[in-house]
Amino acid sequence: MPICALCGRDVPTLTEHHLVPRSRGKKGQELPTVMICSPCHRQLHVLFTNEELARDFNTLEKLRENEAVRRFVKWIRKQHPESYVRVRR
Ligand SMILES: [Zn+2]
Numbered sequence: 001m002p003i004c005a006l007c008g009r010d011v012p013t014l015t016e017h018h019l020v021p022r023s024r025g026k027k028g029q030e031l032p033t034v035m036i037c038s039p040c041h042r043q044l045h046v047l048f049t050n051e052e053l054a055r056d057f058n059t060l061e062k063l064r065e066n067e068a069v070r071r072f073v074k075w076i077r078k079q080h081p082e083s084y085v086r087v088r089r
């Protein structure tokens with residue numbers, strides 16, 4: 001099974017998160033993306049606006065250093081990979 005780049009769990013499917021939103025990219029530019037599970041993906045978009053993601057969290061390292069992300073990852077690692085996980089606000 002694929003492994004989420006953020007929480008490191010084996011999950012049934014991964015989703016592609018654009019570290020730099022498509023709207024920010026210059027024409028023909030290769031935009032960095034990460035493959036993460038859908039709960040992680042939803043959580044990122046709940047925690048941060050697209051502005052913040054593009055400005056402050058445009059690498060996986062920066063996301064991992066964020067306290068809220070770390071708390072979420074710690075929590076999600078205890079959840080069963082296939083159970084539907086509600087996004088906490
Ligand atoms: Zn994940």
Ligand SMILES: [Zn+2]
Binds near residue numbers: 016041045
């Ligand atoms: Zn995304």
